[in-house]
Amino acid sequence: MERRFGSTRLVLVQGDITRQAVDAVVNAANGSLLGGGGVDGAIHRAGGPAILQECRELVKRIGRLPPGQAVVTTAGRLPARHVIHTVGPVWRGGDRGEPALLASAYRESLARAEEAGCRTVAVPSISTGAYGYPVDLAAEVALGAVAGRLAAGSPLEEVRFVLFSTGDLAAYETALDLLEVAGGR
Numbered sequence: 001m002e003r004r005f006g007s008t009r010l011v012l013v014q015g016d017i018t019r020q021a022v023d024a025v026v027n028a029a030n031g032s033l034l035g036g037g038g039v040d041g042a043i044h045r046a047g048g049p050a051i052l053q054e055c056r057e058l059v060k061r062i063g064r065l066p067p068g069q070a071v072v073t074t075a076g077r078l079p080a081r082h083v084i085h086t087v088g089p090v091w092r093g094g095d096r097g098e099p100a101l102l103a104s105a106y107r108e109s110l111a112r113a114e115e116a117g118c119r120t121v122a123v124p125s126i127s128t129g130a131y132g133y134p135v136d137l138a139a140e141v142a143l144g145a146v147a148g149r150l151a152a153g154s155p156l157e158e159v160r161f162v163l164f165s166t167g168d169l170a171a172y173e174t175a176l177d178l179l180e181v182a183g184g185r
């Protein structure tokens with residue numbers, strides 16, 4: 001599924017984010033930046049030790065990465081040029097600022113990608129694995145945040161949501177359909 005917001009394509013695919021030949025892939029990291037399971041584990045396994053090395057140096061400089069923020073490192077051996085590490089919110093019922101933090105994680109990630117001169121970016125479904133964010137709700141927030149930023153004007157050519165399961169892809173497709181009713185093209 002594919003839609004245009006501003007001059008950027010927003011694409012939904014099912015797949016493995018470590019296999020995407022794009023300028024940057026976004027990692028659903030945790031604040032320690034020292035690796036974990038899910039997307040994070042897959043990115044470090046496929047990209048090799050250069051990514052973790054740079055994460056360690058970043059943490060020495062800036063400390064833990066707070067939820068909603070994003071930083072850039074090398075992509076090591078991945079078929080991408082950069083990894084953008086962001087931290088989503090842990091789901092605690094939805095009334096503890098989770099939607100705003102999730103939206104910020106996407107917007108900050110796109111901001112880092114633009115600053116790094118990227119044209120194409122792959123993003124995962126942040127917070128919906130270990131962090132427990134219900135995928136239907138996360139899809140609405142994620143797509144709303146990304147589409148809003150793109151509609152305001154962006155040098156990015158493509159933002160590709162890479163969803164791991166058919167269920168996740170279906171949730172994002174439904175949310176993108178509803179978003180169109182709200183004004184997307």
Ligand code: ADP
Pocket residue numbers: 015016017018028029037038039040042088124125126127128129130131132133162163164165168
């Ligand atoms: P979080 O800690 O932010 O919840 P996770 O990595 O645990 O992040 O999960 C986020 C989502 O990414 C989940 O839907 C999970 O199924 C999915 N996922 C796991 N591995 C990959 C991968 N290699 N490519 C794309 N998505 C993945």
